[in-house]
Amino acid sequence: MDKLRLGKTNLEVNKIGFGALPIQRRNMDYAIAILDAAYNAGIDFYDTARFYTDSEEKLGRAFEGVRGEIYLASKTAAETPEDFWNDLETSLKELKTDYLDLYQHHNISFCPKSGDDLAKAMVQAKEDGLINHIGITTHKITIAHEALDSGIYETLQYPFSYLSGEEELKLVQRCKELDVGFIAMKAMGGGLLKNAKASFAFMNEFDNVLPIWGIQHMSELGDFLSYPYDLLIDESLKPVIEQDKRELGDNFCRGCGYCMPCPEEINISLCARMSLWIRRFPTEPNMDERTQQIMHKTKECTECYSCVDKCPYELDIPELLKENYEDYMNVLEGRTKI
Template sequence: MAKMTLGRTGLTVEQNGFGALPIQRISKEEAVRLLRRAQEGGMTYFDTARAYTDSEEKLGAAFAGMRDKVVIATKTMAQTAHAFWDDLHTSLRLLGTDYVDVYQFHTPSFCPRPGDESGLYDAMLEAKRQGKVRFIGITNHRLDVAHEAIDSGLYDLLMFPFSYISSEKELAVADACLEKGMAFVAMKALCGGLITNSAAACAWVAQHQGVLPIWGIQRERELDEFLSYLPTPPRLDDKLRAVIEQDRRELEGDFCRGCGYCMPCPQGIKINSCARASVMMRRAPAINFLSEEGQAMMKKIEDCVGCGQCAAKCPYGLDTPALLQRNYQDFKEVLAGKPL
């Protein structure tokens, strides 16, 4: 098994983590079985969030009586100190524990600091003083917030998108964390399903010192793939390099990462699905955009009034209204039986 230390936290974990967002989509019984299999197979880092509906409750049920065998990270989207405490106490209750190993501010639009008007960081410090939080983290998609968090010295861990189709500026974030002794957790290492070769993704991430990827898992076959990589990690050979280069050619340029920062749309358009329909239909055909529900979702693009709210909020600077229209045109062609 490949072990790694999470920066200055000193926490030692298996070099592949479990992302528990997808388990909100399966039954509690299935989730508990999957989580226990992951732990028994060697995974030790489990990431969840208050925003992931019943994910925390499922982790609590899975790891009852074995708290010392896992590292648990969760998150709060609170905007005030009062909401922070509500979220933390709810998370502790659902997780069945009296402390969280890593408590993270979940994709804030700013970098919480001591003494700011939100009171969030001061609440986090008090929670740490009380022993309810061991280490302080932050997650984000925005480069400016990520770098501010790194430079501040206030955070033990940053979670940020990191994959082999990330830009050079995004990849540099991991190096900056390493230089500061800050733990770096890679989210979206499969780029929200756009990367379909998990061996290539795993081998590529493993080249980067100090990077812990968390893999979103909801199916047994997905877990089996990642567990198989623990004793025998995939090697970045010529075959996998060719896969990576092909993916980079196909995915270069403007594409939606599905982060959801642009939401909600005032017209009710599910932007973070609709704006990536073209590439998902090419690379993940199991996602049925042509179902009755999928067609209704895509047809909502016709309601776009071009207000630009989504583009203004996109951390990647995309012209989201134009991207929606291009995806809708592709969708209509596929609906008419034309290949993409």
């Protein structure tokens, strides 16, 4: 399998990274079966987080006997040293290991820098041998550049797909110039991109980008393993990418969930992109009584804008909710054909 050097970490990792957020949705036996299959196929980089419920536990059970043959990356959303150490202790316990290859600040509201207590805690963990490398994840371009400016991060994890624009492309290039490993999350647009082959080919255009594919089905794993490692965008894939760019643009909800919880208990990450779901995937499952009830809940939005304050993409979420609800009802009642 082709390898990629993850920036100044000097980790030589398989070019297919495993994003372990989705396996929290699978039962223990099935999750372990997927992880075993990935390992047996040569995938060696696994990214999880304390925030991902039982994902760490599943990785720990799957890889306890082969720890030295893989790279484990986890994350903490802690904003105080006390919470940082508690999270790290728990992650090590759940993952059944005494060290992490990479530990990342997980989409917190600021960038820890040299001298900050939180940054000191991360450095101390590295000096103590509990972690080997220091990284950060964010959805905000300003924080991403702050992290690069700081000089203390060996990796940056950021949303990146063929929907990304010039700012993201410049960020990837800057990481390359600074020898900071770039880990691409949301490589499938938060689940809205349908063509995994096109996404895989796009990532191969960059020799310093490690995509972590969110995998929860054996079929998904099989797809990524089936593509040639030198697959690049060709004339058959260009129309797919251009169509997705036209349909999605940049003003769409990625489903990251950082806007939640909603004070009115609205399922924002579902409701704010329902129009896209019902056009890009089979509509019938989205028209059942349960989904209708979820969508009707959007009418209770008080426009408090707490979701907007938390949205990494600065979307006008109350307006998106209105638009998606109106469109959903038009489709449901037959006024709009799709």
